[in-house]
């Protein structure tokens with residue numbers, strides 16, 4: 059568990075992060091979401107002490123990060139940097155082996171773990187001898203993720219890990235990312251300015267503005283129970299799509315009668331409608347779900 063207690067950081071007298079508190083629970087993906095300059099990266103880098111907080115405390119599993127050497131702390135935390143952050147003059151193999159070399163792993167162990175990760179991340183071993191500039195943006199980001207995962211640390215900090223990707227590649231990587239067993243046991247803090255990414259990947263979201271956390275909640279809470287107009291307005295442009303995605307079949311049960319289906323009760327309305335729309339025979343079911351969804355929305359307090 060990662061806990062931030064009233065943490066602040068100033069640059070040149072101006073607050074970049076202003077008394078923020080949050081908690082990332084074990085095995086949770088917590089997203090820090092907000093527009094450029096709101097303090098997300100500074101917050102993330104204070105957790106591995108790439109930036110030292112001015113005040114407040116950050117605790118990992120109850121231990122204050124200040125009570126450990128910064129180098130030791132970083133060894134236990136995987137870090138995916140913005141724009142992949144690969145060392146340009148190192149090959150892919152050398153980039154991935156950065157932490158194992160610091161940990162003095164023997165070559166065989168590094169090699170077999172590297173190959174295991176390449177397979178999991180859908181990367182061909184052919185790229186090992188290449189330099190980062192010889193890879194596509196998507197490959198670079200995957201290598202950045204492999205480098206962060208290699209030592210299997212229980213914590214992963216990710217700064218706009220998919221930022222450089224087009225929307226189609228991003229959607230593919232998102233679904234791969236969600237299904238990676240490797241990540242399921244980790245506590246992950248992911249920084250993004252992309253609302254859809256936050257909803258796609260986050261178990262909970264901290265919405266930030268001007269160095270402060272405005273609201274923390276599940277995607278559903280952010281959409282249906284915004285704390286104030288800032289939160290409401292922030293999601294306004296994507297609101298309907300997000301509502302389709304955060305609403306799941308079992309939410310509709312009170313307003314849905316006579317609906318026999320093979321869909322799991324945790325399937326979201328967006329996926330159900332997409333699925334049903336592929337076959338004309340499903341028109342009646344499609345209309346039932348649409349009506350139930352509209353009835354359900356009316357009952358929410360937005």
Ligand SMILES: Nc1ncnc2c1ncn2[C@@H]1O[C@H](COP(=O)(O)OP(=O)(O)OP(=O)(O)O)[C@@H](O)[C@H]1O
Nearest residue numbers: 069070074092093094095096097098099100101251
């Ligand atoms: N090293 C620094 N020196 C001075 N000001 C800084 C420094 N790092 C960040 N800032 C300022 O602190 C504020 C927060 O920056 P930060 O990078 O944390 O925001 P962000 O939300 O991650 O933005 P982005 O999405 O653009 O990376 C900004 O106003 C930024 O200009």
